[in-house]
Amino acid sequence: MTESASTEPRRGLPRINEPAPDFAAKTTHGPRRLADYRGRWLILFSHPADFTPVCTTEFIAFARNAERFRALGAELLGLSIDSNYAHIAWVRNIREKFGVEIPFPIIEDISMEVASAYGMIHPGASDTQAVRATFFIDPEGVLRAMVYYPMSNGRSIEEFLRLLEALQTADREKVATPEGWRPGDPVIVPPPQTVADADARMGQGFDTVDWYFSRRTLG
Missing domain, CATH: 3.40.30.10 (Glutaredoxin)
Structure with a gap:
C-alpha cells in the first residue's frame, strides 16, 4: 500500500438477515x-x-x-x-x-x-x-x-407494500410466497428435508405438484 492510499476500512453493502447498520x-x-x-x-x-x-x-x-x-x-x-x-x-x-x-x-x-x-x-x-x-x-x-x-x-410503492405483507406472512406462517403473491393467494410450503419426509409429502393434504413443490391456502 502506498503512503497516499486510504487506510480506512472499505464498507461493503449491508447484508440480508444481519443487523441493519446503526445510525x-x-x-x-x-x-x-x-x-x-x-x-x-x-x-x-x-x-x-x-x-x-x-x-x-x-x-x-x-x-x-x-x-x-x-x-x-x-x-x-x-x-x-x-x-x-x-x-x-x-x-x-x-x-x-x-x-x-x-x-x-x-x-x-x-x-x-x-x-x-x-x-x-x-x-x-x-x-x-x-x-x-x-x-x-x-x-x-x-x-x-x-x-x-x-x-x-x-419505484413502485405498491410493490413495497406487497413485499412487506409477504415478509410478515412468511414469518408468521413459516412459509414462502410465490411470484406476485398477494394476501389470500396460496403460499408455498417449505420443501421436505429428508427422504422420509419427501415420501410422505403426497399424503399431507397440500396442493402438491411434486415432492419439493407444495402449496396451501392460509385459513
Missing part, C-alpha cells in the same frame, strides 16, 4: 436513531436529491400510502444527501404545489455517513448523490430486504 441522525422531525424503531418495521429509503421531479413523485406516493404502512406496523424514513433546510423547503413546496403533506421524517446526511453505511453511494451513478435504495428492517433491527433502483426511474 443516529438529524431529521425534519428531530433526532432519530435506529433504536427508536425497535418493535416496529422500518422502511428506510434514499433519494438522489430534493427538488427533483422523480423523487417528488415517489415522496407523494409514500405520503399517500403512509397510513397503509402504519397499519402493517411499519414506519417510513427518507434520506438524501441534502441539508435539513433543503428538506424542510422541499416538504413545504410539495404541500404548496401538490397539496400533499409529507408525514414522515427525512434524514439530513450531508456527511454521507448513513448513506455510506447502507451502501447507497454507487460511484458508477454518482459520488455525491444516493441512488434509489430501499431497506426493510424488521422489529428486531434485522435487515430483511434491499431494493435498488437507478436514478432515472421511480
Whole structure:
C-alpha cells in the first residue's frame, strides 16, 4: 500500500438477515436513531436529491400510502444527501404545489455517513448523490430486504407494500410466497428435508405438484 492510499476500512453493502447498520441522525422531525424503531418495521429509503421531479413523485406516493404502512406496523424514513433546510423547503413546496403533506421524517446526511453505511453511494451513478435504495428492517433491527433502483426511474410503492405483507406472512406462517403473491393467494410450503419426509409429502393434504413443490391456502 502506498503512503497516499486510504487506510480506512472499505464498507461493503449491508447484508440480508444481519443487523441493519446503526445510525443516529438529524431529521425534519428531530433526532432519530435506529433504536427508536425497535418493535416496529422500518422502511428506510434514499433519494438522489430534493427538488427533483422523480423523487417528488415517489415522496407523494409514500405520503399517500403512509397510513397503509402504519397499519402493517411499519414506519417510513427518507434520506438524501441534502441539508435539513433543503428538506424542510422541499416538504413545504410539495404541500404548496401538490397539496400533499409529507408525514414522515427525512434524514439530513450531508456527511454521507448513513448513506455510506447502507451502501447507497454507487460511484458508477454518482459520488455525491444516493441512488434509489430501499431497506426493510424488521422489529428486531434485522435487515430483511434491499431494493435498488437507478436514478432515472421511480419505484413502485405498491410493490413495497406487497413485499412487506409477504415478509410478515412468511414469518408468521413459516412459509414462502410465490411470484406476485398477494394476501389470500396460496403460499408455498417449505420443501421436505429428508427422504422420509419427501415420501410422505403426497399424503399431507397440500396442493402438491411434486415432492419439493407444495402449496396451501392460509385459513
